[in-house]
Structures are given as C-alpha cells and as structure tokens.
Amino acid sequence: MxxxxxxxxxxxxxxxxxxxxxxxxxxxxxxxxxxxxxxxxxxxxxxxxxxxxxxxxxxxxxxxxxxxxxxxxxxxxxxxVARTFQLVRPLPTLSVAENVQLSLAFGKKRHWGREARTLAEEKLAFVGLEGRGDERVGNLTYIDQKRMEMARALASExxxxxxxxxxxxxxxxxxxxxxxxxxxxxxxxxxxxxxxxxxxxxxxxxxxxxxxxxxxxxxxxxxxxxxxxxxxxxxxxxxxxx
Missing domain, CATH: 3.40.50.300 (P-loop containing nucleotide triphosphate hydrolases)
Known part of the structure; x- marks a missing residue:
C-alpha cells in the first residue's frame, strides 16, 4: 500500500x-x-x-x-521513491535488462543474479518490452527507451x-x-x-x-x-x- x-x-x-x-x-x-x-x-x-x-x-x-x-x-x-528524468539516461554499454537490473540492486530490497534477471524481465514485460532484455539500448526507439526508463524506475519497487x-x-x-x-x-x-x-x-x-x-x-x-x-x-x- x-x-x-x-x-x-x-x-x-x-x-x-x-x-x-x-x-x-x-x-x-x-x-x-x-x-x-x-x-x-x-x-x-x-x-x-x-x-x-x-x-x-x-x-x-x-x-x-x-x-x-x-x-x-x-x-x-x-x-x-523513484523518478524518471526529462531526458532518458540509459547506460548505453549495458543491455536493456542490465539497465533495469541496476535498480533492482539498489531499491527497497536488493536482488542479484538470476533472481534480478527474472524480475527485470517481469518489469520489461509490464511496460511492453517483453523478450527484449538482451537488446542494446541504442537499438530502442524513443518510446521504447522511455518504457525501459519506466521499467528501471519500477524495479526499485x-x-x-x-x-x-x-x-x-x-x-x-x-x-x-x-x-x-x-x-x-x-x-x-x-x-x-x-x-x-x-x-x-x-x-x-x-x-x-x-x-x-x-x-x-x-x-x-x-x-x-x-x-x-x-x-x-x-x-x-x-x-x-x-
């Protein structure tokens, strides 16, 4: 709640x-x-x-x-508390899922390894990026970068x-x-x-x-x-x- x-x-x-x-x-x-x-x-x-x-x-x-x-x-x-920014700030050398996993490591509860990857995929699916965790951020369209940023914010619970x-x-x-x-x-x-x-x-x-x-x-x-x-x-x- x-x-x-x-x-x-x-x-x-x-x-x-x-x-x-x-x-x-x-x-x-x-x-x-x-x-x-x-x-x-x-x-x-x-x-x-x-x-x-x-x-x-x-x-x-x-x-x-x-x-x-x-x-x-x-x-x-x-x-x-989580936030997004006026300009999307992805980490371009990481995959889409890895960008989300960073939040899982530093949110309300810390998640690592396979558990973190599973949770990252769940957040990506919620925002409409199901199955795209292995892609590079540079391959995403602007709206998909926004979705990834939302998934990253939500990953911190x-x-x-x-x-x-x-x-x-x-x-x-x-x-x-x-x-x-x-x-x-x-x-x-x-x-x-x-x-x-x-x-x-x-x-x-x-x-x-x-x-x-x-x-x-x-x-x-x-x-x-x-x-x-x-x-x-x-x-x-x-x-x-x-």
Whole structure:
C-alpha cells in the first residue's frame, strides 16, 4: 500500500535566485497529481528535492511518517521513491535488462543474479518490452527507451513515482501508449507526481493539479477547475489571455 507524500514550506535558493519559495502540498495514496507550470517555474527543482538529488534549504518532505528531507538519493529510494528524468539516461554499454537490473540492486530490497534477471524481465514485460532484455539500448526507439526508463524506475519497487516530463517528445500514438501505461500504474494503486506540459495527458491522468509560477504555488485543486483559473492562464499565456 502506498503512503502519502507531504511537502511543507519547501524552499530552494541558487545564489540570488529563489527557485522554490514556500511550496506546500500533499498527495494521498494512489493519487496521480499533476505538477504544472511554465518553464522555469521550479517544478523539476521540487522533484529534485523530493528525490534527494538537491538538498532543501528550508521546509520538509515526508513519506508517510518518515521524514526524508535530508536523506541522500539512495536512502530516499529505499524509502519508496523513484523518478524518471526529462531526458532518458540509459547506460548505453549495458543491455536493456542490465539497465533495469541496476535498480533492482539498489531499491527497497536488493536482488542479484538470476533472481534480478527474472524480475527485470517481469518489469520489461509490464511496460511492453517483453523478450527484449538482451537488446542494446541504442537499438530502442524513443518510446521504447522511455518504457525501459519506466521499467528501471519500477524495479526499485517504489510507492511514489516522480515522472518528470516522461511523456515529452512522443508522437500521438506513442503518447496514447504512455498514458495507458501510467493508467495501469494508477490501477495498481501507485502514487504518481507528474510534471507535464501536455494537457491531453494531464486531463486524462490527473484528478488534481498543483500549479507553480516563478517558484511559488499559485493554484491547487481539481484539474478541470485549476486549468480555468485566471492566474494559471496568465502564467502560461500572459496578461492578454487572463
């Protein structure tokens, strides 16, 4: 069973730039929530702080009753958090299955050898890459690299999955495949925080949205309502459209 995510008064500064300023929100177990905003609004910085890739300058991050605010990424992963990145980051000298097996070695439970290979193949089958574990990553199409990255994230057995523009760059048919895959995760009770610019995907997947602009939260609520708010329209399109 997934655990709730709660971030409170999250704050991050880079020199004179305040990238995230007093951001708070919660995710309940099994929710798929969109974290939206124009480029530079601080969304990826929030994901980086949740996953431990960046230290927080203020505020806290909790998974259930566990405070993960000051944990290193490998400790955050052991507490049930996995993520994807804006750009797929495969290890090109390894096979598809070996890329996934790395996560199995460093996730909540450590798996090695034949057991790890079997579990890697199961994750690959789940994302639509059944029987392709021996291929080189360079042979995969873009959507299949995205699938492999998802399998790698799922191999760490997360309770919370952070998807950072995972659907970006897909053509319409590939986008449908990606949406269906996230829906399958939702059907299994996975909690997902989704950073995304593709509104078709947001509307299809996210019951709620949190919207950021210039490092601050400007809206939160049901997706259909939030996307109509003047402050959100202004943040994306400017004053003339608000």
């Amino acid at each position: 997934s655990k709730p995510l709660e971030i409170t008064n999250l704050y991050k500064r880079f020199g004179g730039l305040i990238a995230v300023n007093d951001v708070s929100f919660k995710l309940q177990p099994g929710e798929v929530v969109g974290l939206l905003g124009p480029n530079g609004s601080g969304k990826t910085t929030v994901l980086n702080m949740i996953s431990g890739a960046l230290p927080c300058d203020g505020g806290s991050v909790r998974i259930g009753s566990t405070d993960i605010t000051k944990m290193k990424p490998h400790r955050v992963a052991k507490n049930g 997360p309770e919370l999955l952070l998807l950072d523009e995972w659907l970006a760059g897909l053509n319409p048919s590939e986008l449908r495949i990606g949406i269906d895959l996230v829906k399958n995760l939702q059907g299994q009770g996975m909690t997902v925080l989704l950073v995304e610019h593709i509104m078709e995907a947001v509307r299809a997947l996210c019951s709620r949205c949190v919207v950021m602009s210039a490092g601050e939260k400007i809206a939160e609520g049901p997706s259909a309502e939030v996307l109509r708010e003047p402050a959100v329209i202004k943040a994306y399109l400017g004053d003339d459209h608000a």
